[in-house]
Amino acid sequence: MSEYTSPANVPAVSIKRMSKSFGDIEVLRDIDLVVNKGEVVSVLGSSGSGKSTMLRCINWLEEPDRGTIHIAGQRIGINEQAGRKMNNKELATLRAKTGMVFQGFNLWPHLSVIQNVMEAPIYVKGMPKEQARVIAIELLEKVGLADKHDAFPFTLSGGQKQRVAIARALAMSPEVILFDEPTSALDPERVGEVLTVMKNLSKEGYTMIVVTHEMEFARAVSDQVVFLEKGLIIEKAPPAKFFSNPETERVRKFLEISA
Amino acid sequence: MTEWSILWDAREIFFNGLIATLGLFSLSIICAFVLGCVLVYQLEDDSVLSKALRLLINLMRTLPFLILAYLLYYGLPQLGLRMSAWTAGLLALIVYHAAYFAEILRGCRLIMPEGYVEAAKAHGFTPLRLYLRIVLPQLVIKTRPLLGNQLIIALKDTAFLTIITLQELTAAANSVQSTYFIPTQAFVVVIVLYWLISICLELALKRAARFGAKRGFDYV
Ligand SMILES: Nc1ncnc2c1ncn2[C@@H]1O[C@H](COP(=O)(O)OP(=O)(O)OP(=O)(O)O)[C@@H](O)[C@H]1O
Ligand SMILES: [Mg+2]
Numbered sequence: 003m004s005e006y007t008s009p010a011n012v013p014a015v016s017i018k019r020m021s022k023s024f025g026d027i028e029v030l031r032d033i034d035l036v037v038n039k040g041e042v043v044s045v046l047g048s049s050g051s052g053k054s055t056m057l058r059c060i061n062w063l064e065e066p067d068r069g070t071i072h073i074a075g076q077r078i079g080i081n082e083q084a085g086r087k088m089n090n091k092e093l094a095t096l097r098a099k100t101g102m103v104f105q106g107f108n109l110w111p112h113l114s115v116i117q118n119v120m121e122a123p124i125y126v127k128g129m130p131k132e133q134a135r136v137i138a139i140e141l142l143e144k145v146g147l148a149d150k151h152d153a154f155p156f157t158l159s160g161g162q163k164q165r166v167a168i169a170r171a172l173a174m175s176p177e178v179i180l181f182d183e184p185t186s187a188l189d190p191e192r193v194g195e196v197l198t199v200m201k202n203l204s205k206e207g208y209t210m211i212v213v214t215h216e217m218e219f220a221r222a223v224s225d226q227v228v229f230l231e232k233g234l235i236i237e238k239a240p241p242a243k244f245f246s247n248p249e250t251e252r253v254r255k256f257l258e259i260s261a
Numbered sequence: 262m263t264e265w266s267i268l269w270d271a272r273e274i275f276f277n278g279l280i281a282t283l284g285l286f287s288l289s290i291i292c293a294f295v296l297g298c299v300l301v302y303q304l305e306d307d308s309v310l311s312k313a314l315r316l317l318i319n320l321m322r323t324l325p326f327l328i329l330a331y332l333l334y335y336g337l338p339q340l341g342l343r344m345s346a347w348t349a350g351l352l353a354l355i356v357y358h359a360a361y362f363a364e365i366l367r368g369c370r371l372i373m374p375e376g377y378v379e380a381a382k383a384h385g386f387t388p389l390r391l392y393l394r395i396v397l398p399q400l401v402i403k404t405r406p407l408l409g410n411q412l413i414i415a416l417k418d419t420a421f422l423t424i425i426t427l428q429e430l431t432a433a434a435n436s437v438q439s440t441y442f443i444p445t446q447a448f449v450v451v452i453v454l455y456w457l458i459s460i461c462l463e464l465a466l467k468r469a470a471r472f473g474a475k476r477g478f479d480y481v
Contacts, residue, residue: 061383090388098385108380112398112476122384125394156477167380174384 012075014039014178014209015060020069022055022233029055030233033069037178037226040207044220044241047230048256053213056230057180060211061100062093073099074177098126101171101179105186107163109155109170116142116151119170127174134173141169145199161192165199172203179203181212217260221245229253264443268450271437278433279454285347285419285429286458289354290412296355297362301400302392304367318367321360327421329353334425350422358415365407366400373399402473409466413459420455430454 015037022030029052037043045053058064060071062079071078078096081088088096109118119138123129129137142148145165155163164184171179184200185193197219204210204223214220220227220241227244229237229252237244237253248254268275300318304311321329334349344352373396381395401408423432430451438447473479 063379063382094382094385094387096385097383100383102380102383104376104380106376108374108376110377110380110395110399111478112402121394122381122386125390126385126387154476170384180383 012039013037013072014041014074015211016070016072017060018070020056020059020066020071022052022059022064022066028233030059030066033233033235035228035235035238037209037211039177039209041225042204042210042212042223043226043228044224045211045213045228045230046215046220046256051230052233053230054182057102057182057211057213060178060180061097061102062088063102094126098122098174099177101174101176103164103167103171103179103181103184105183107155107160107167107187109163109166111155113155114151115147115153115155115158115166118155118166119173122170123173137173138169141172142166144172144202145169146195159192160188161195164188164196168196168199168203172208178209178211181210181214183213183215185214185216215260217245217257229256264441264446267441267443268437268446271441274433274437275430275450275454278428278430278451281428282416282419282430283458285350285354285422285427286416289351289419290358290415292351292355293358293415294362294408296359297366298397300359300363301366301370301397302389304363304370305388305392318360318363321357322364324357326353326357326418327424329357330421330425346422346425346427349425350419350427353422354415354418357418358411361411361414362408365404365411366397369400369404370396402476402478405466405469405473409462412462412466416455416458416462 013036015035017033017035020030020033021028033056035043045056047053055064059066060073060078062071065079070080073096076096076099079088079093080086081092110121113121116135116138119141120131120134123134123137124131139148139151142151145168147162147165147169150158150162150166155166158166168179168184181200185196188196193216197216200210200212200219201223212220212224222241224241227237227239227241228235229244229250231252236250237248239249244253245257248257300314303314330350330353333344333353334346337344337349377395377399378391381391386395419429420431422429423435426432434447434451438444441447
């Protein structure tokens with residue numbers, strides 16, 4: 003259902019030689035990653051390996067030190083024509099093309115469920131309220147929350163909150179949706195409802211980059227699995243190969259422990 | 262009961278004073294609140310301007326209100342800037358309480374979870390929209406009791422302006438008591454009037470609290 007605005011052959015996300023340090027600590031090193039339209043990429047790795055930082059660099063919530071990132075063919079962070087960093091407005095325009103779903107949901111607490119979903123289309127895209135409402139109703143139905151329009155976030159369970167957050171991201175028709183451990187803060191029995199929604203999105207052709215610890219999900223849904231270790235991508239493979247025949251000892255160990 | 266009939270005869274003086282106080286109060290707190298919000302938006306960046314503003318806000322908060330009013334009305338003319346009592350009084354109220362409003366909102370901004378802001382950035386909000394739509398509403402809901410307190414203080418500060426010759430409610434009481442020598446009764450009248458305004462404010466704030474309570478914010 004997402005309205006693709008760029009030619010089909012341009013990757014949704016293309017990262018080249020991206021590095022990032024916090025102080026003296028190099029958190030990401032020479033990351034290369036191409037995510038084509040409609041692909042799902044799962045990012046695995048142990049705690050502190052740089053998964054969140056990688057995701058946050060893609061929409062410039064963190065500013066990488068080196069390398070380039072293109073969203074649907076457009077360079078983010080740097081205005082190449084003007085040869086300078088992007089200003090807030092330019093950055094916002096590109097960020098509007100990426101959706102993000104956080105571990106902690108981050109729904110805006112002062113807005114109702116449907117207002118959370120309508121907010122960015124109206125105030126970022128300038129969409130008329132009525133149109134935004136129609137889209138929001140459709141999306142809330144898609145994530146199974148048609149009966150919660152006027153509820154406020156604090157009344158929802160974690161799984162419901164995360165599904166609203168997904169609807170909120172979808173409302174912008176993003177080129178790619180970035181998920182940072184979307185099920186890690188949920189009760190075990192709520193994990194399934196969120197994963198089901200995400201599986202359906204992948205079937206519908208949404209492009210997604212998913213940092214997760216859900217091996218089953220990664221195996222069943224991904225087109226590529228990426229393994230980060232101390233800021234390096236040490237394996238990148240289709241799930242069949244990644245899970246049954248990993249190249250590195252490190253990944254083999256990781257899979258053993260996670261199994 | 263003659264004193265009370267004198268008061269009744271002087272009702273127009275009180276009424277005019279009341280209108281002046283209400284006008285001063287409402288105009289100044291609206292402007293002060295808006296200015297306070299603008300200040301907090303300016304403080305979002307870590308710039309030289311924001312450092313200067315922080316300093317200014319802190320200076321304002323350590324200054325007694327009466328001295329600020331004196332400075333504007335009696336001090337500025339020495340520098341060639343003469344204002345009417347109304348202009349000086351309004352300006353003093355606005356600047357002074359804007360600093361307090363800013364400080365209240367800023368304190369709340371510091372402890373606001375960054376996740377809400379990041380979610381808004383990730384969805385493409387520009388800084389101003391983000392502030393107006395996501396940050397400010399939450400700050401106002403959360404600081405409602407403190408903002409309410411500040412309103413009452415601002416109301417009482419309007420009484421100081423009698424000293425720079427502004428004809429508000431306290432000045433009205435003063436003129437009645439000095440003309441007819443009935444200080445107690447004259448001041449009882451204005452105390453009751455201030456008290457009534459405060460009660461109306463409290464009631465309005467209580468209603469506003471429901472807005473936050475419905476959204477799961479702490480204060481009821
Ligand atoms: N803002 C920051 N300032 C300083 N160091 C940071 C910052 N953010 C992350 N780091 C450090 O960068 C490294 C990678 O962090 P990151 O959050 O990307 O890891 P992660 O793979 O997402 O881990 P987790 O699975 O625990 O979420 C960690 O060592 C972390 O302490
Ligand atoms: Mg993380």
